[in-house]
Amino acid sequence: MDQTYGHRDRARGIPANVAWLAEEIGELAQALRKGDQDQQLQEFGDVLAWTASLANLAGLSLEEALSRYRNGCPRCSKRPCQCP
Amino acid sequence: MDQTYGHRDRARGIPANVAWLAEEIGELAQALRKGDQDQQLQEFGDVLAWTASLANLAGLSLEEALSRYRNGCPRCSKRPCQCP
Numbered sequence: 001m002d003q004t005y006g007h008r009d010r011a012r013g014i015p016a017n018v019a020w021l022a023e024e025i026g027e028l029a030q031a032l033r034k035g036d037q038d039q040q041l042q043e044f045g046d047v048l049a050w051t052a053s054l055a056n057l058a059g060l061s062l063e064e065a066l067s068r069y070r071n072g073c074p075r076c077s078k079r080p081c082q083c084p
Numbered sequence: 085m086d087q088t089y090g091h092r093d094r095a096r097g098i099p100a101n102v103a104w105l106a107e108e109i110g111e112l113a114q115a116l117r118k119g120d121q122d123q124q125l126q127e128f129g130d131v132l133a134w135t136a137s138l139a140n141l142a143g144l145s146l147e148e149a150l151s152r153y154r155n156g157c158p159r160c161s162k163r164p165c166q167c168p
Contacts, residue, residue: 004162014116048132049150062128
């Protein structure tokens, strides 16, 4: 993702990338409400792409971010989650 | 993710999960503006977790959703992206 969009993401900066991600979340919400599966799949991909762009800009790894969930819920440590 | 949260996600339904994802996007935006790296990493993980929950509810694969980006930009087919 960085090879494809990194040059534009860095020129745009974090605040503008946050705004784009918010826009994509809106498009995903709309696709889930009234779109077909192809549209939903496209919007999920776009949300992940912008999330990855933001993580690259912030110098963070999405793999590391997700690792908290590897052994069940990070809050109650159970799978399935037993949080109140 | 489905094993950890699937039972709650299904009980909640898609619209409520969209609302939770929107909330997490807000928390990520705040962490990127004024949080430290640990907080940002946690919020990235939460955004991915809720995105995965929604994909599970919609019966869609995030791997498939991301595959559009595998060979560069899905719009211009270039890496780096050359879209106008």
